[in-house]
Amino acid sequence: MINLKKYLYVIIGVIFGTVVIVLISYKPTPKAIQKLPSSPVPTNEVTNMGIIEGSMGFPSEVIPEDVIVCAENQETKKEYCTEERLDSIKYTYRVGYKLEVPEGEYLVYEKMKKGNYRAYYTEFVTCGFTADCTSHEPIIVSVAANEKVDEIDPQDWYNQLTPAP
Numbered sequence: 001m002i003n004l005k006k007y008l009y010v011i012i013g014v015i016f017g018t019v020v021i022v023l024i025s026y027k028p029t030p031k032a033i034q035k036l037p038s039s040p041v042p043t044n045e046v047t048n049m050g051i052i053e054g055s056m057g058f059p060s061e062v063i064p065e066d067v068i069v070c071a072e073n074q075e076t077k078k079e080y081c082t083e084e085r086l087d088s089i090k091y092t093y094r095v096g097y098k099l100e101v102p103e104g105e106y107l108v109y110e111k112m113k114k115g116n117y118r119a120y121y122t123e124f125v126t127c128g129f130t131a132d133c134t135s136h137e138p139i140i141v142s143v144a145a146n147e148k149v150d151e152i153d154p155q156d157w158y159n160q161l162t163p164a165p
Contacts, residue, residue: 050143052099052108054121055092056085057155066113069097069154071106074140080106083113092153103145107138109154122156129155 052071056063063085070081086096099108109118120138127133136159141152 048103048145049100051148052152053150054152056095059157071099071108074105106141108152119157121152121154124156
C-alpha cells in the first residue's frame with residue numbers, strides 16, 4: 001500500500017481517452033537541527049587520567065595474595081592502589097597490574113595490605129637485580145593525560161637494609 005501523503009499528484013492530461021496521473025515523491029524539508037559540540041570522550045569522564053602498567057613480583061615462589069600495587073602522587077601525596085591481578089604472558093611471572101591515575105609524577109610500589117614495607121620501582125629493577133646494581137633509588141614515573149606508561153615493575157623488595165642480628 002502506497003502512503004499517498006508523500007506524493008504530489010500531477011495530472012498530465014488525457015491520452016486516447018485515458019486520464020494519466022503521475023505520482024511524484026517528495027520529502028518535506030526537515031526542520032533545522034541544532035548541532036551539539038562534539039567530544040571525543042563522554043563529557044562525564046575525567047580527561048586528565050593516564051595508566052601505569054607493569055609486572056608484579058615477590059622474592060619467593062609465589063606472590064602472596066595480600067600484595068597490592070600503589071602509586072603515590074608526589075605533589076598531593078594521594079595514594080592510588082589496586083588489588084586486581086592481570087594474567088598474561090607479557091608480565092613477568094604472568095602477573096601484572098594496571099593503575100588509572102590523574103596525570104602527574106608518581107612513586108610506584110608494591111606492599112602488603114597490612115604493614116609499611118614497600119617494594120619500589122627503582123634503579124635496582126631497571127639495572128637487572130644484579131650485585132653490580134648498587135642503587136635502590138626510587139624512580140619517579142611521569143604520567144601524561146590519556147597516555148599509558150608500561151614496564152613499571154615495582155619489585156625492589158631489597159631496597160631496605162636488613163637489620164643486624
